[in-house]
Amino acid sequence: MxxxxxxxxxxxxxxxxxxxxxxxxxxxxxxxxxxxxxxVPHFSQRxxxxxxxxxxxxxxxxxxxxxxxxxxxDLEELLxxxxxxxxxxxxxxxxxxxxxTFAGRHAERVWALVMANTFxxxxxxxxxxxxxxxxxxxxxxxxxxxxxxxxxxxxxRFKRExxxxxxLYQQVRALNPPIDLPExxxxxxGAIPAADLxxxxxxxxxxxxxxxxxxxxxxxxxxxxxxxxxxxxxxxxAGHSLYWEMxxxxxxxxxxxxxxxxxx
Numbered sequence: 353m354x355x356x357x358x359x360x361x362x363x364x365x366x367x368x369x370x371x372x373x374x375x376x377x378x379x380x381x382x383x384x385x386x387x388x389x390x391x392v393p394h395f396s397q398r399x400x401x402x403x404x405x406x407x408x409x410x411x412x413x414x415x416x417x418x419x420x421x422x423x424x425x426d427l428e429e430l431l432x433x434x435x436x437x438x439x440x441x442x443x444x445x446x447x448x449x450x451x452x453t454f455a456g457r458h459a460e461r462v463w464a465l466v467m468a469n470t471f472x473x474x475x476x477x478x479x480x481x482x483x484x485x486x487x488x489x490x491x492x493x494x495x496x497x498x499x500x501x502x503x504x505x506x507x508x509r510f511k512r513e514x515x516x517x518x519x520l521y522q523q524v525r526a527l528n529p530p531i532d533l534p535e536x537x538x539x540x541x542g543a544i545p546a547a548d549l550x551x552x553x554x555x556x557x558x559x560x561x562x563x564x565x566x567x568x569x570x571x572x573x574x575x576x577x578x579x580x581x582x583x584x585x586x587x588x589x590a591g592h593s594l595y596w597e598m599x600x601x602x603x604x605x606x607x608x609x610x611x612x613x614x615x616x
Contacts, residue, residue, distance in 0.1 A: 358429045360416025364405040369396030374436050377403045380445025381533045382505050382525045384410030390599035408531050420534045421542050423450040440464040448472040455554045456544030464613045468559045469592050471575030475543035507563035507591025546578040556582035557609045561590030
């Protein structure tokens with residue numbers, strides 16, 4: 353079992369593919385390393401693919417109770433352990449906090465960043481206040497129950513057309529131990545101040561679904577404006593889990609972005 357002792361915890365990871373360039377996959381609060389089952393077989397044909405369980409999720413342990421504040425440090429220690437000097441990061445939802453904060457602190461170690469259905473890690477308190485208000489309203493619908501998961505983690509089209517993959521999503525999510533989901537994502541937690549992101553020297557692609565019920569697309573679009581040289585691509589009829597709902601489209605968009613960055 354590939355379990356790495358890290359400061360204040362233990363990090364589960366898997367390492368597949370032998371490409372010269374690496375990709376780290378940073379899952380959201382509804383998943384773990386298994387969430388990327390539709391991406392790893394595809395990208396590992398060209399890249400070294402590293403999947404993780406964030407501390408407190410899946411098989412990773414958070415002995416210190418630091419939660420999201422430790423995510424970028426955990427990634428740094430993992431890359432050092434694996435001898436990876438530079439990596440791309442594909443981050444979804446909560447994983448965006450890992451991706452953006454790591455890129456903001458260690459731009460020289462990130463050759464590309466994909467922010468899928470997320471702006472977390474962008475230190476704009478006005479946007480975060482709007483996000484927290486939105487999440488509070490969602491919690492009033494059905495606090496943490498199945499309706500909450502089904503309504504907000506995927507889009508309406510996906511729910512109608514793929515009940516079996518919705519069930520699989522919920523099964524993967526259920527493998528996580530009980531955990532209080534993070535809510536802050538503030539500069540105090542480690543988010544990169546928006547003003548600093550105006551000078552970020554990392555290619556960044558934001559992917560956003562028009563039906564995202566968890567992180568509204570207008571918040572992601574506003575956050576994207578803070579990030580130097582970034583762009584946003586909107587996907588119709590996609591919910592909060594584009595990578596899961598529309599894997600062929602997701603993989604193709606990311607492939608095109610990476611090819612653009614690498615000049616291939």
